[in-house]
Amino acid sequence: MNNYTSLVDILIKDETVGKPQHERVLILGKTPKVLLSNGFDELPLVMTGKVLSKAVFDHGISTNILKRLPSIIANPKCIFKSANIRFIDSVVVLTIELHNLSPIVIPIRKNQMIGRSNKYNIVASVYGKQGPNPEIKWKRDGLLLWDSKTRRLDKIW
Numbered sequence: 001m002n003n004y005t006s007l008v009d010i011l012i013k014d015e016t017v018g019k020p021q022h023e024r025v026l027i028l029g030k031t032p033k034v035l036l037s038n039g040f041d042e043l044p045l046v047m048t049g050k051v052l053s054k055a056v057f058d059h060g061i062s063t064n065i066l067k068r069l070p071s072i073i074a075n076p077k078c079i080f081k082s083a084n085i086r087f088i089d090s091v092v093v094l095t096i097e098l099h100n101l102s103p104i105v106i107p108i109r110k111n112q113m114i115g116r117s118n119k120y121n122i123v124a125s126v127y128g129k130q131g132p133n134p135e136i137k138w139k140r141d142g143l144l145l146w147d148s149k150t151r152r153l154d155k156i157w
Contacts, residue, residue, distance in 0.1 A: 004028055005067040011049050012056055012063060022050035025114055031121045032074035038091060038145050040110045040121050045073070047123040048114075059127040065097055065104065066126065072097055073106060073123075079146040080138045082107065090124065091145060094135055099128030103135070 007026050014021055028045045036042060047069070055061040065072065072095050082090040093106040107124040114120055138144065 004070065008052065008063060008067050011052055015053050015057065020049065020053060022048065022053060024049035025120075026052065028070040028073070028123070032070075034074065034076060034079065034146060035091070035108065035110075035121065038079055040091075040108075041119075043111065043119055043121050045070070045108075045123065046114070046120045047126075051123060051125060055126040059099070059125075061099055061104065061126050061128070065099075069106075069123070069126070072104075073108070075148075076146075077103075077148050078135060078138075078144060080143040081145055083138070083141065083143055092138075092143075094129075094138075100130075102128035102130045103133070105129045105134065 004026055007024070011021050011024060026047050026049065028047060031040050031043055031045045052066065055066060056063065073093055076093045077096045078094040080092045080094065082088065082092055087107070087109065089111065090107055090109045093108060095104045095106065097104040104126065106126050109122045109124050111119050112122045114122070
């Protein structure tokens, strides 16, 4: 087990006994090449304990999926520009993974400060996108940045 997967176990255990570590920063590793080619800088890819906690306890994402998150992000189905105009610095990774038959999506923000001097690319959330298949709508809305089927890369930053 590596440090990231060990920390996932520790933080979930601490949360279940009433000792959440929401401010803890978990380093998933280097930002994957697929994100680097979509405007991200070579910064560590991280997630906070609060995001981990919310993924597990609010969204029901399994620890198995969370432990594989670095690999899942590095091998997405599609990457979309955020539809939220407040988050023009973000992408949404659509995974091949499912949660309750819904695709798991992972919004990621680029070049964000944590603390006074450290910049990271930050996993903002992990959840199953319920409702109609978002891939169809997001492609129709012109938000597609990258697609694993076509290896399409649309630089729209």
